[in-house]
Amino acid sequence: MSYCINPLCGCRQNPDNVETCLACGTPLLINNRIRLIEPLRPLTDDPQSYFEVFEVEDFGTQLNPVHKRRVMKVLKWNSSKLRDLIEKESITLRRIRHQNIPKSNIDDFFSFAPNNSPLELRCLVMDKIEGQNLDEWSKSNERISQSLALQWLQQLVKILDVVHHTEFFHRDIKPSNIILRPDGQLVLIDFGAARRVTDTYLAKISGSGGTSTRVGNYEITSIVSPCYTPPEQMNGKAVPQSDFYTLGRTFVNLATGISLFDLPTDEKTGNLIWRDKAPQIDKPFADFLDELMATVPGQRPQSTEVILQRLENLPQQIKNYRLANSKIVKYSKLALRGLIIVGGIILSIPLLSNYLVTQGRKLEAANNSQGAQEAFDWAIKINPQLKPDVSEFYFEKGRGSTSNLDLAKKYYKLAIKYNNQNSKIYTNLAVVCQQLQQFECVIDNYGKAIELDPNNWQGHYGLGTFYDEQGKDDLAEKQYQLSIKTSSQAILPINNLSRLKIIKGDYNAAIALAQQGLQKAKEPELRAVLYKNLGWALFEQKEYSQAKKYLEKAKELDIHRTSTHCLLAQVQEALGDVDSAWISWEICLLTESREPEVFGWRSQVLERIRLKDPIRQREE
Numbered sequence: 001m002s003y004c005i006n007p008l009c010g011c012r013q014n015p016d017n018v019e020t021c022l023a024c025g026t027p028l029l030i031n032n033r034i035r036l037i038e039p040l041r042p043l044t045d046d047p048q049s050y051f052e053v054f055e056v057e058d059f060g061t062q063l064n065p066v067h068k069r070r071v072m073k074v075l076k077w078n079s080s081k082l083r084d085l086i087e088k089e090s091i092t093l094r095r096i097r098h099q100n101i102p103k104s105n106i107d108d109f110f111s112f113a114p115n116n117s118p119l120e121l122r123c124l125v126m127d128k129i130e131g132q133n134l135d136e137w138s139k140s141n142e143r144i145s146q147s148l149a150l151q152w153l154q155q156l157v158k159i160l161d162v163v164h165h166t167e168f169f170h171r172d173i174k175p176s177n178i179i180l181r182p183d184g185q186l187v188l189i190d191f192g193a194a195r196r197v198t199d200t201y202l203a204k205i206s207g208s209g210g211t212s213t214r215v216g217n218y219e220i221t222s223i224v225s226p227c228y229t230p231p232e233q234m235n236g237k238a239v240p241q242s243d244f245y246t247l248g249r250t251f252v253n254l255a256t257g258i259s260l261f262d263l264p265t266d267e268k269t270g271n272l273i274w275r276d277k278a279p280q281i282d283k284p285f286a287d288f289l290d291e292l293m294a295t296v297p298g299q300r301p302q303s304t305e306v307i308l309q310r311l312e313n314l315p316q317q318i319k320n321y322r323l324a325n326s327k328i329v330k331y332s333k334l335a336l337r338g339l340i341i342v343g344g345i346i347l348s349i350p351l352l353s354n355y356l357v358t359q360g361r362k363l364e365a366a367n368n369s370q371g372a373q374e375a376f377d378w379a380i381k382i383n384p385q386l387k388p389d390v391s392e393f394y395f396e397k398g399r400g401s402t403s404n405l406d407l408a409k410k411y412y413k414l415a416i417k418y419n420n421q422n423s424k425i426y427t428n429l430a431v432v433c434q435q436l437q438q439f440e441c442v443i444d445n446y447g448k449a450i451e452l453d454p455n456n457w458q459g460h461y462g463l464g465t466f467y468d469e470q471g472k473d474d475l476a477e478k479q480y481q482l483s484i485k486t487s488s489q490a491i492l493p494i495n496n497l498s499r500l501k502i503i504k505g506d507y508n509a510a511i512a513l514a515q516q517g518l519q520k521a522k523e524p525e526l527r528a529v530l531y532k533n534l535g536w537a538l539f540e541q542k543e544y545s546q547a548k549k550y551l552e553k554a555k556e557l558d559i560h561r562t563s564t565h566c567l568l569a570q571v572q573e574a575l576g577d578v579d580s581a582w583i584s585w586e587i588c589l590l591t592e593s594r595e596p597e598v599f600g601w602r603s604q605v606l607e608r609i610r611l612k613d614p615i616r617q618r619e620e
Helices: 080-095 134-139 146-165 199-206 242-256 283-292 304-324 327-346 349-365 369-382 384-399 405-418 423-435 439-452 457-469 473-486 492-504 507-520 524-540 544-557 562-574 578-590 596-610 614-619
Strands: 034-039 051-058 068-075 109-112 121-127 178-180 186-188
Touching: 034 068, 068 080, 080 109, 080 121, 134 178, 134 242, 146 186, 146 242, 146 283, 146 304, 242 283, 283 304, 349 369, 349 384, 369 384, 369 405, 384 405, 384 423, 405 423, 423 439, 423 457, 439 457, 457 473, 457 492, 473 492, 492 507, 492 524, 507 524, 524 544, 524 562, 544 562, 562 578, 562 596, 578 596
Parallel strands: none
Antiparallel strands: 034 051, 051 068, 068 121, 109 121, 178 186
């Protein structure tokens, strides 16, 4: 049986031995290559059903001469926004290369006009994934165990890590878009809703207005899957962290075995009430899933790297939680209280206080923070000289919790509780608050750090980076200068001040600072960024040959810095080396970066590509 691709055809099923549709005359071998074998979605005349999906027999192309069964998505309606959507999915699948994401090549996206039809169909072919999607799987299986949930979550986050590092995010993760292959591996599918993270997109979602991407009355960019879509996405303002929300809800569905529609929600917070339906999930993992599903994106983990680090630590946290709630530990707590009551009789004060500190450390390691603080507080009541030791313990705990910023903040605040005269603790707390974007906390703690130690160059430098991120260049410059003044060996503030001078157009000052930093810097990464600034300033002064020399040196020392490639591309263009420039532009566009100027350069070159400037024409 073969199917006709024409959605307006009156009878789309045809015998295998015919070449054109018996009802409408449309060729059954599309572009001399594709034969439609079976619809994977019901064929319908519903005007809201934009796409049809078929299993197809692909006889291959000159570029990819493999003959095999694949899947083809067909856009039925001639809407410019829908055409953009399927074209973006094609680009996404071509750019994201991962064994657990369907593959699609450049010749797998094409147009086809059925016979005697006003339609021009857009077709996207991709590899067929054998297996069962998790929505179907969950209907015939019991709720997943905690160990399987951890294993699957780690698999999916590793896939997302590649997606996000290619500067895309999925926007529609749910059980039906995850396929379990026979070998136990998960595959993420349906990238029709995926978006590229660009400065234009971020600028758009930061505005107060709505979107301008509607087709008729249907919102295209605000992709909504009921019960899975996060609040910001329903408002057309999805961000990469939106994927974490849908991931969390997917695992609540799998862990409870209950449709999200049937789970109650907290009337005050809107959070799902689900833990009593998944008793196999221990509290540390449940807390983590709730964190993924936080209502506000800023309260979710901020990157796939953070999630992967947290997942590595979760098994030990679960083990500690089970230990802390075991009968042995409960009896130990009773024994500890009894020991405190009679300690004055049985033990001397130093022995008792040291014992309490030791027990506090053990309770904290077992994830019993409340019990640990009770032990520490009693120890300090008995022997106040132990305050610095307890503070140092929490300070080290904070330094070891970089993968969980909220936990690090908690530990630093506890360190301050036991010693409020250590400027380093305030500095570290300010850094964590800066990463959490809690701005009042940032200014307050940097201020206290500098007040306690005016020569704290890290405090001045950190406050400078905060003002820098806020676009307050004059305040940032003042703090960088103070940081340099308080430490003659500090390289980071020299580099940042050099960058600010370039942005302000003071190129000679920027060059002098970069050269000053190079005299002191030993580490390759620091020298690379200073060479980059030197090349940037010389580029702005149109000293292209010199600029190229320093940028190539920066690239040699640190090939991963995106801004170096962006600048080198511009210098190569200025010198007429168009082929090398395009290679550098590709690296600039495809590698990860959080440097604000990189987004500006990307925006400029993408606009030029859209307008088909000479560089783009060379590639074509």
